[in-house]
Amino acid sequence: MVLEEPLGIRQFQLDFQCTNNRAEYEALIIGLEMLVELGIQSVEILGDSMLVLKQIAGEYKCLSPSLVVYLVAARNLLTEFKEATWEHIPREENLQPMNWPR
Template identity: 85%
Template sequence: MMVELGIQSVEILGDSMLVLKQITGEYKFLNPSLAVYLVAAINLLAEFREATWEHIPREENLAANEMAHIATGV
């Protein structure tokens, strides 16, 4: 949706340090069944002029967790 709206900068707040470091290439990606998601994330990030990310511990990220559940219909 952000790409369709022409948004050029995105700030990602994630509660999984492992995932954030895999996306940045700091950690190896070892689970082949999830590789499609890593590729999709990297391709999506390429659509933005600027992308930043920050690790937010899950207990401090309750609002984002609730939004994610709403967005996925869980």
């Protein structure tokens, strides 16, 4: 996961075994928690998991009992922001932010 915020770019990786969807939610929640701690008021989420983004938007139901906890946590964290947007990007475009030095 990459977190780009006013103080710079931070990158971290989850270090445990889990499903792709769980990893997507874990990374999202960790990033949102960090932004809340920093007092950030606006967040733009760019993700390659259509499932997670559509569940957050309420367009898809979360049918997995193990993921419902993550969905609720992510939605609760999103209420901490004055503005929150999310956009799906193809996985091949989600490898490195476009404005990073190459």
